[in-house]
Amino acid sequence: MSAQPGFKPTFGAKDGAGSWVEGPFGSETVMVHGGVVPDPETGAILTPVMQSTTFVQPSVDGYLSKGFSYSRTKNPTVESLAEKVAALEGGEGALMFSTGMAATCSLFTATLKSGDHCVITECSYGGTNRAARVLYKEKYNIDFTFCDFTDLDVIEKAIQPNTKLIFSESPANPVLTLTDVEAVSKLAKKHNLLHACDSTFATPVIMNPLQLGADFVCVSSTKYIDGHNMTVGGCIVYKDKEWGEKLGLVQNIFGNIMAPWTGFLQGQACKTIGLRVRKQSENAQKVAEMLESHPQVLKVMYPGLKSFPQKELADRQHKDGLHGGMLWFEVKGGVTNGVKIMDTCQRPWSLCENLGATESIITCPAVMTHANMLKEDREKLGINDGFIRVSCGIEDADDLIRALKKSLDAL
Numbered sequence: 001m002s003a004q005p006g007f008k009p010t011f012g013a014k015d016g017a018g019s020w021v022e023g024p025f026g027s028e029t030v031m032v033h034g035g036v037v038p039d040p041e042t043g044a045i046l047t048p049v050m051q052s053t054t055f056v057q058p059s060v061d062g063y064l065s066k067g068f069s070y071s072r073t074k075n076p077t078v079e080s081l082a083e084k085v086a087a088l089e090g091g092e093g094a095l096m097f098s099t100g101m102a103a104t105c106s107l108f109t110a111t112l113k114s115g116d117h118c119v120i121t122e123c124s125y126g127g128t129n130r131a132a133r134v135l136y137k138e139k140y141n142i143d144f145t146f147c148d149f150t151d152l153d154v155i156e157k158a159i160q161p162n163t164k165l166i167f168s169e170s171p172a173n174p175v176l177t178l179t180d181v182e183a184v185s186k187l188a189k190k191h192n193l194l195h196a197c198d199s200t201f202a203t204p205v206i207m208n209p210l211q212l213g214a215d216f217v218c219v220s221s222t223k224y225i226d227g228h229n230m231t232v233g234g235c236i237v238y239k240d241k242e243w244g245e246k247l248g249l250v251q252n253i254f255g256n257i258m259a260p261w262t263g264f265l266q267g268q269a270c271k272t273i274g275l276r277v278r279k280q281s282e283n284a285q286k287v288a289e290m291l292e293s294h295p296q297v298l299k300v301m302y303p304g305l306k307s308f309p310q311k312e313l314a315d316r317q318h319k320d321g322l323h324g325g326m327l328w329f330e331v332k333g334g335v336t337n338g339v340k341i342m343d344t345c346q347r348p349w350s351l352c353e354n355l356g357a358t359e360s361i362i363t364c365p366a367v368m369t370h371a372n373m374l375k376e377d378r379e380k381l382g383i384n385d386g387f388i389r390v391s392c393g394i395e396d397a398d399d400l401i402r403a404l405k406k407s408l409d410a411l
Contacts, residue, residue: 027088027205032271035083047080049264072255073248078263082235084270085225088204089217091237093244095251096258096266100200100220101127103234107218108132110243110250111165111194114141118165119158121149121179123172123381124198125220126370133374146377149179150310152187159191168214169198170207170317174328174365174389175381176301178310181317185213200224200356201326205277206318210239223356224277224325225270231262276358276394280325283360283392283400288327290401296337296408302327325392326355337411338386339364345407348395355391360400363389 018038025033036047052075055068068074078096086094097103108131112118120132129146136142145158149168159166166188170179181197188195196216197209203224209217219225221233238244251257258266281304288302303314303323314323331337342351342364350361353368363369366385370378378384392400 028274030084030087031274034085034087035080035267037080047077047264047267049260050076051260071260072257073252075257075260075263077260077267078258081258081263081267081270084267085204085219085221085235086237088270089208089210089237091210091217092239092241094235094237095244095247096221096263097234097236097251098256098258098262099232100125100218100222100234101131102254102256103218103220103236104128104198105131105135106247106250106254106256107196107216107236108136108142108165109254110247111196112136112142115162116165117143117145117160117163118167119145119147119155119163120167121169121172122146122377123149123175123177124167124169125173125200126365126372128167128169128198129370129377130372149184150177152180152183155184156187156191159193163191163193166193166195167198168195169200170209171201171303171324171326173201174326174363174370174383174387176201176303176326176328178303178313178317180313181207181209181212181214185209185215188215189213201324202318203273203277203324203356205274206281206320206322206324208319210237212317215239215243221266222354224273226266227269227273227276227357229354229357229359230269231265233258233262233266277324278322279394280356280392281322283394283397284323284325284327284390286397287390287392287400287404290405291327291329291408294405294408296331296333296411298330298332300327300329326390327392328387328389330386330388331408331411333411335384335386338384338388340411341407342388344410346403348393348399349403355389357391358394360393360395361391363391365389 038045053071057063082094082096132144137144147158148154168179185195195214196218197214198218199207199209200220200223217237219235221235285304288300288305291297291300342362365383
């Protein structure tokens, strides 16, 4: 895969075993080795779990000479993962959070204050939508305009004199509409605004928003970075060091840093994200093609399909012809039959929340992930009770298709 400019190993022997061959290095190499330094004492190849609240200082004058003092502020295990993710995204640095929502709310807190305004996509993760409406708007007097991020003119018209931030999500959860990240980033710069992009669905394997001009990448690392349904977490990758310090201050005040054990697990899981996302994309393409050809399916959306409304943008913005593991569909017979599919589809599918994992998951967003949106806002986007969100895992595609087809054939 393509070279990653963010990865510059500065450790190891000068020559022979332990030294690094001359770069640049491909993204798969960064996934494995980014942020990882073999232990100098034992030679252990894995980053250890530094399950410690505090770190002994050599002297008062030598405070922080080793970089760590207290794990609410910074922890070596978590920092290793942050360095890996920052390298994968080509960022100046990254901060790891306890959850994806902790990351999103920390971003809002760092970039917005009372009286400010944010232009935000009308379709995002339900928790993001609720935080903007219920917490920041109602409690802290920060205004949000929710609008169609597939239309650049609509976004520009929503900008106000007090606008400070544009917040996009691409692909959007759960409807999979795409934002032209490069075009929106140029628009943000034109108006002297910040642009943050939630690229959880895309992952750094498929898209790097910072390379397309965004100022921040905001991700739920619970999803593809973990990829095994083991942990929850979030991250913000930033382009500018000054903003990294501002975000770090908010994180320290809130105390919402990722736990060391979570950092260790996600650090190991992230090594295979490239392999997993390619297999998940391959499975999603096969499942989407089956659904598109099935007589009981009314509509299917997947960026890899020729019928996808934004196919040109998908092919231009997504790397290596990959379009991710997420898709959605609706069946004939409306909500009743949609719910029937979700209630009857057999294993290897699992009916639950979450996405991006090795296990294939079917979700009812209206009841689960997006229930905290206003009902009228959900319905405006077409997210009804029969809307079926699909997260393809890494199982054999034929098994996934056989189980799904069995439920469809029974309608």
